[in-house]
Amino acid sequence: MKIFHISDTHISDDKHFNKNALEKALRELNSGPYDIVIHSGDVTESGRLEQYRKAEKLFKGIDIPFVVIPGNHDKRSGGFSLYQEYIGEANGVKEGGDSVIIYVDTGVPDANIGRVGMSKFEMIRDNLHKYQKKSIKIVNVHHHILPVPRAGRERNVLSNAGDLLELFLKMDVDLVLSGHRHYPNVHKIEDTVIVNAGTVSGRKTRHGEANSYNVIEIDESEIKVTTQRMKSSREVNSFPRKESKVFYDFGEREFRIVQVSNTFISSLTESRLPNTTKFKHTHYTNAVDSINNIEADLVVHCGGIVEEGISRNYELADEYLSRIEPPIVYTPAGRDINYLGYHLFQEYFGNLDQSYAEDDIFLQGVSSAQYDSPVGIVGDTERKELFKKMNEREETFKGLFLHHNVVPIPHSREKGLLEDSGDILRKVVDENIDLVLTGTSSHPFAAKVGNTLVSNVNALSSVYQRSRYGNSFNLVDVYNNAIVISEINSLWGNRRLLGIWKRNNSND
Ligand SMILES: [Fe+2]
Ligand SMILES: [Fe+2]
The missing domain is CATH 3.60.21.10 (Metallo-dependent phosphatases)
Known part of the structure; x- marks a missing residue:
């Protein structure tokens, strides 16, 4: 034709x-x-x-x-x-x-x-x-x-x-x-x-x-x-056309990433009013139990740490997140840097742009949040620096993590989409970046664009979530020959497969 x-x-x-x-x-x-x-x-x-x-x-x-x-x-x-x-x-x-x-x-x-x-x-x-x-x-x-x-x-x-x-x-x-x-x-x-x-x-x-x-x-x-x-x-x-999706040999598991977002930690007790917090406490504690029992190498928090960027939320978040045993890297959402959050984030959790390097994996965070705005943008200057940094790395597996979406997410409207998502998506695909982790729109979704696997995670413990399967986090398992992404329900710990993809350098 x-x-x-x-x-x-x-x-x-x-x-x-x-x-x-x-x-x-x-x-x-x-x-x-x-x-x-x-x-x-x-x-x-x-x-x-x-x-x-x-x-x-x-x-x-x-x-x-x-x-x-x-x-x-x-x-x-x-x-x-x-x-x-x-x-x-x-x-x-x-x-x-x-x-x-x-x-x-x-x-x-x-x-x-x-x-x-x-x-x-x-x-x-x-x-x-x-x-x-x-x-x-x-x-x-x-x-x-x-x-x-x-x-x-x-x-x-x-x-x-x-x-x-x-x-x-x-x-x-x-x-x-x-x-x-x-x-x-x-x-x-x-x-x-x-x-x-x-x-x-x-x-x-x-x-x-x-x-x-x-x-x-x-x-x-x-x-x-x-x-x-x-x-x-x-x-x-x-x-x-229609690439084969059947694999027999995943090879060994090289590393396991837990991807979370929108923990929405906030104070439950200080108000005498009926509970108006958006933080689901039991979902959070149960999810932490699951995370600590699945031998994860790393937790990537894709933003939405606190419900609002105020002191008492950050104090509480510091305590709650310290219960997670594997190392954690963070990237902020707009709400994390609101009010005094811009300073509090750095005081409690470190740089806005964090990274992780271990053996052959390199993950770089990029802050897409704007003060007092839910709209995300990376911007020209930051994008150039980011890819310059990525290109200098020697690791064979490279990923990015940020809060806002680079592809549209089902069951949400375009509000979570990064303003310069077209530029970022084109660049990650052209540069063969292996993995992009995002954390807004409150619905899980994973798909491969070119050679880049894009994984979005649902809210872990916020009342605002859109999935019929409930609040959850993602498990990203990188094997020698394949990447397997599944979703784990925050409250019950049950697991659902989101997909299996061949690794780019797979010799299978
Ligand atoms: Fe036109
Ligand atoms: Fe048009």
């Missing part, structure tokens, strides 16, 4: 639209052979009648199957009804041979954010079930699922990207196509290739990027994505 993938045409009569670029791309398309054209939205610049008429005319020459969805720009000026009149259905399913394409409108009228409402979410899920046997399953959405680098603030992602991501991974979607950010980017998460197109003919390109389109070739053994820039440079990414 050979796909011609374009996005963000931004057709109009004004300076926003580069007609020559679109015509050039359409000429390339006609010199094909291609099986299908997929457009990931923002057909027009502002959803106006003359723009839709122009789009209709420009697309008339396409004589192979064409799948197109609206973007946020197409829903401006009340343009959605015109979209349906001139372009077609905004949602649907295109079936052909051994492939199926599910295309979904993620736009919200007069807004830049994306959303997939409940009925559309069910439509996607039902169709993925219905077409489960198809060997090529593709989803086309305008807004990106994984954060895109060099995009500035990651604020207008799909608000329920985490739920969609979980669904796509569970249902073995092969390819997710999107646009919107006007910056080409390709990731592979588990067995799903995520392709973000640049803009094919919009003038608003980012970072001096040229207009571009993608050529995607899928056969039994690989998915090959060629990003073709108008100024002739091209970039090719190839990914093997």
